[in-house]
Amino acid sequence: xxxxxxxxxxxxxxxxxxxxxxxxxxxxxxxxxxxxxxxxxxxxxxxxxxxxxxxxxxxxxxxxxxxxxxxxxxxxxxxxxxxxxxxxxxxxxxxxxxxxxxxxxxxxxxxxxxxxxxxxxxxxxxxxxxxxxxxxxxxxxxxxxxxxxxxxxxxxxxxxxxxxxxxxxxxxxxxxxxxxxxxxxxxxxxxxxxxxxxxxxxxxxxxxxxxxxxxxxxxxxxxxxxxxxxxxxxxxxxxxxxxxxxxxxxxxxxxxxxxxxxxxxxxxxxxxxxxxxxxxxxxxxxxxxxxx
Amino acid sequence: xxxxxxxxxxxxxxxxxxxxxxxxxxxxxxxxxxxxxxxxxxxxxxxxxxxxxxxxxxxxxxxxxxxxxxxxxxxxxxxxxxxxxxxxxxxxxxxxxxxxxxxxxxxxxxxxxxxxxxxxxxxxxxxxxxxxxxxxxxxxxxxxxxxxxxxxxxxxxxxxxxxxxxxxxxxxxxxxxxxxxxxxxxxxxxxxxxxxxxxxxxxxxxxxxxxxxxxxxxxxxxxxxxxxxxxxxxxxxxxxxxxxxxxxxxxxxxxxxxxxxxxxxxxxxxxxxxxxxxxxxxxxxxxxxxxxxxxxxxxx
Numbered sequence: 071x072x073x074x075x076x077x078x079x080x081x082x083x084x085x086x087x088x089x090x091x092x093x094x095x096x097x098x099x100x101x102x103x104x105x106x107x108x109x110x111x112x113x114x115x116x117x118x119x120x121x122x123x124x125x126x127x128x129x130x131x132x133x134x135x136x137x138x139x140x141x142x143x144x145x146x147x148x149x150x151x152x153x154x155x156x157x158x159x160x161x162x163x164x165x166x167x168x169x170x171x172x173x174x175x176x177x178x179x180x181x182x183x184x185x186x187x188x189x190x191x192x193x194x195x196x197x198x199x200x201x202x203x204x205x206x207x208x209x210x211x212x213x214x215x216x217x218x219x220x221x222x223x224x225x226x227x228x229x230x231x232x233x234x235x236x237x238x239x240x241x242x243x244x245x246x247x248x249x250x251x252x253x254x255x256x257x258x259x260x261x262x263x264x265x266x267x268x269x270x271x272x273x274x275x276x277x278x279x280x281x282x283x284x285x286x287x288x289x290x291x292x293x294x295x296x297x298x299x300x301x302x303x304x305x306x307x308x309x310x311x312x313x314x315x316x317x318x319x320x321x322x323x324x325x326x327x328x329x330x331x332x333x334x335x336x337x338x339x340x341x342x343x344x345x346x347x348x349x350x351x352x353x354x355x356x357x358x359x360x361x362x
Numbered sequence: 363x364x365x366x367x368x369x370x371x372x373x374x375x376x377x378x379x380x381x382x383x384x385x386x387x388x389x390x391x392x393x394x395x396x397x398x399x400x401x402x403x404x405x406x407x408x409x410x411x412x413x414x415x416x417x418x419x420x421x422x423x424x425x426x427x428x429x430x431x432x433x434x435x436x437x438x439x440x441x442x443x444x445x446x447x448x449x450x451x452x453x454x455x456x457x458x459x460x461x462x463x464x465x466x467x468x469x470x471x472x473x474x475x476x477x478x479x480x481x482x483x484x485x486x487x488x489x490x491x492x493x494x495x496x497x498x499x500x501x502x503x504x505x506x507x508x509x510x511x512x513x514x515x516x517x518x519x520x521x522x523x524x525x526x527x528x529x530x531x532x533x534x535x536x537x538x539x540x541x542x543x544x545x546x547x548x549x550x551x552x553x554x555x556x557x558x559x560x561x562x563x564x565x566x567x568x569x570x571x572x573x574x575x576x577x578x579x580x581x582x583x584x585x586x587x588x589x590x591x592x593x594x595x596x597x598x599x600x601x602x603x604x605x606x607x608x609x610x611x612x613x614x615x616x617x618x619x620x621x622x623x624x625x626x627x628x629x630x631x632x633x634x635x636x637x638x639x640x641x642x643x644x645x646x647x648x649x650x651x652x653x654x655x656x657x658x659x660x661x662x
Contacts (some may be wrong), residue, residue, distance in 0.1 A: 088462065092475055096474050102489050114502060115498065130536075167374040190647070194392075196631045198621070200392075204409050219381075219388065250370075250374055282597065286623060301487075304484070305601050330492065337485045
């Protein structure tokens with residue numbers, strides 16, 4: 071499209087406006103980062119805007135010395151490892167049979183409806199909580215990982231991807247004597263690596279960001295994953311997990327800078343991987359949301 | 363032939379079995395637990411234990427609560443406003459972004475606006491509590507700079523719902539923008555050329571080519587959003603509300619949490635949850651039906 075002279079004012083306005091919109095999305099994060107690196111006295115008076123004043127690492131040193139913070143980080147790491155692996159494995163194993171034609175797999179409709187219904191009808195908070203409790207999963211990492219073991223949305227994404235794989239591939243494998251199991255792992259999985267990467271990333275981000283299940287299924291706060299931990303410290307502002315030594319240390323830095331440091335640390339892994347993974351997500355989102 | 367078909371089919375059942383078992387235990391068993399809504403439930407006796415049946419009295423109790431109508435209104439109001447804003451803002455930004463010819467600028471803006479979508483409401487709630495603080499928050503500093511009185515966004519019943527609606531739109535508009543941008547990219551460039559030859563300026567081209575080209579995706583997302591009519595956003599509100607704003611900010615989900623897990627009134631909380639699930643099921647079914655009719659959208 072040729073650029074008309076009279077439209078140049080629009081272009082300038084448009085660039086400025088969009089730059090402003092983009093900044094509005096980043097400023098809150100930058101502000102918190104600046105506060106976390108500022109000395110407590112300056113931060114408490116609200117003088118810090120987008121650049122740290124009186125630069126100090128005190129709040130990060132304090133967080134680094136908190137055993138409870140590291141414990142929650144380790145639990146989150148375990149969670150994304152187990153959770154990601156289970157989600158990926160089960161997504162593959164559910165999507166493969168469902169990607170078959172009705173004639174090939176007679177109970178396909180029954181299975182797909184069973185999975186689909188759980189997407190639109192949930193039991194609600196209390197019955198789910200009671201089931202987890204009666205299975206004896208409270209205070210274990212399995213309470214965080216198993217209830218969402220099969221991510222149905224990812225299954226739909228992957229089964230649509232599997233369907234695009236040319237039939238000739240699996241047919242020739244069948245001729246060579248391969249069963250479904252071999253065909254799945256030797257042909258479908260290697261061919262689908264981009265889709266699988268997208269699904270895995272969805273799952274990892276989802277597990278990292280979950281906080282409510284940690285809050286309700288862990289009776290003991292020392293079992294909290296990091297987002298649940300941050301929720302109690304930053305949002306509920308409850309410091310019940312603090313030891314007397316920590317409380318003494320805490321007096322030397324402000325509440326505000328310490329909260330900011332923990333907020334930032336909770337978002338850090340996402341911010342680090344985000345630039346590299348964004349493209350994957352864009353593809354995955356568009357594929358999953360608006361297919362014909 | 364029949365036997366051969368079975369031997370070929372059985373492995374498929376075995377492959378799907380583990381996932382199906384998880385589904386039974388963690389999705390269908392809880393759905394069975396909905397019976398709690400009709401019981402005077404005592405947790406110690408267990409989910410399928412010998413509980414006292416009370417019929418519909420849990421539902422009746424909730425309906426007669428003095429604040430139930432305000433909770434329904436809050437849920438509905440916040441959800442509808444979020445849906446409207448969540449539709450409007452991304453469309454405008456996508457159209458403006460499509461006019462940007464500089465590739466680096468385009469990518470930069472996309473990257474920036476998409477980021478909040480990936481951060482949890484715990485992190486963002488923490489950030490908003492800081493920057494919206496009436497005494498030393500960044501936003502109120504700016505407001506005071508222009509000579510206005512500071513606003514207690516999260517503690518004032520007049521401002522709380524608006525704050526929820528705007529901050530949700532702030533978090534999610536980047537995600538919507540990318541979907542709409544993909545839809546615009548799919549529009550046939552010949553149409554723009556033809557419009558230009560007919561003398562259409564950029565505004566006319568937007569009205570007569572871009573918007574009609576996006577129509578399908580807009581309708582589809584609008585219809586699919588219908589299913590969320592009773593989801594005003596638990597994660598967000600739970601992380602930013604306080605007893606001060608229960609009056610204007612309490613929604614069905616936060617209400618269930620408080621009476622269910624905090625007050626241990628399991629039967630009543632399940633009744634509210636069931637009510638919500640049934641309404642959601644109806645809305646989702648209707649919206650998928652419309653999506654199928656209008657946009658030929660199918661899930662499988």
